[in-house]
Amino acid sequence: MSYSEPSPGKHLERARLDAGLSLRELARRAGTSHVTLSAYEHGTKSPTL
Numbered sequence: 001m002s003y004s005e006p007s008p009g010k011h012l013e014r015a016r017l018d019a020g021l022s023l024r025e026l027a028r029r030a031g032t033s034h035v036t037l038s039a040y041e042h043g044t045k046s047p048t049l
Helices: 008-018 023-030 034-042
Strands: none
Touching: 008 034, 023 034
């Protein structure tokens, strides 16, 4: 069995949950939409710099 590193989106989701934040609350604090944040967590969108 091989171990694979969790995706960046999974790290983001875990950190959000560990902080006790809802998707909407983190999105509000980050200045983005909950839809965009969800897409980051699911790996269907990447943030631009």
